[in-house]
Amino acid sequence: MNDLQLRTVNVTRYVTPLREGGSLPAIAEADDHFLYVLKFRGAGQGPRALIAELIGGEIARYLGLRVPELVFANLDEAFGRTEPDEEIQDLLKASVGLNLALHYLSGAITFDPTVTRVDAKLASQIVWLDCFLTNMDRTCRNTNMLLWHKELWLIDHGAALYFHHSWQNWEEQAIKPFFLVKDHVLLPWASELESVNKEFSELLNPEKIASVINLIPDDWLEGETSFDSKIAHREAYKNFLTNRLAHSDIFLKEAQHAREIFI
Incomplete structure (x- = not known):
């Protein structure tokens, strides 16, 4: 349920x-x-x-x-x-x-990495999340983060899961590194990726992923020709994220590699 x-x-x-x-x-x-x-x-x-x-x-x-x-x-x-x-x-x-x-967070200001420093744990958590979701849109040009009451808030995940705009080879996409992590605005501070990977991989599970996917309204799944039914379409999202979680070491290593090059 x-x-x-x-x-x-x-x-x-x-x-x-x-x-x-x-x-x-x-x-x-x-x-x-x-x-x-x-x-x-x-x-x-x-x-x-x-x-x-x-x-x-x-x-x-x-x-x-x-x-x-x-x-x-x-x-x-x-x-x-x-x-x-x-x-x-x-x-x-x-x-x-x-x-x-x-x-709407009234009075919030756009996060500016040249003004505000993010601690290593939080930076690592956000970088991990965006690698997991394949979110290409958390860069210096467009951070998609706000400061509100001196706390960092995440907004605008609409560019995540970009594979679903074509669903081409989505099973393979699930276990691929996230190469665009090299452009992540918080990558320089993300020095605790390994411990965050362990923590989040244990916290997030297939049941929790399913409960999120089940929130998607049926009519948002209409018109997708890659699947025979809305049930199959919904299951594909669940399978993509479950498989990506099971292979998190792949995108973890790419993030660590990108950080070594950056530093």
Whole structure:
């Protein structure tokens, strides 16, 4: 039985777009009167980016890292009809139904590695996570981390699990090193990768991975021609992450190697 649940909110007000990249996320208000950063299923990469965001965020949270609360955000068919911007109106029309949103951390500032130093343990945990998730988007150019109340928060895992945009040779991808770790913003400080690998490999298990994958709404799995059914599609995510966890030494060694070259 799935022991994980996400709250579902209804979007009541579109506040402002966040013009970052091509996905046009937005700050929006929901019927619980909180503000959220809303990620749209109708954006360029479709539900796959939301699936990566959901999996990455909830696994990070389970491992003890700080991630803003994730919620399912329901967008009504009538929402956005009065939006004057045609591009945004088209996006809202394409995103009717369940989307994904992160609690908006008001007053948070973007993490800057030249200003803030991260301790070795936390840096190693985040590097390990991103190697596990094949998250290419935690670089100096775009750190996808915020400082909020003097604590480091992880945001935006939509670029993780990039193999699922084609599902080509995904079984092989599961046990491959993560070569892009060389560009990770926290790699210089990640001196405790070996102990973190042991800790996280024991903490994370197939049951916990399954409980996260089971959160994915069925309609986010529609239209994928690589699988005969949504059940098979969901199982592929479980198998990818379970196999990757079982072979974590492979991406651990690549991270250690990249760090030796960097230093």
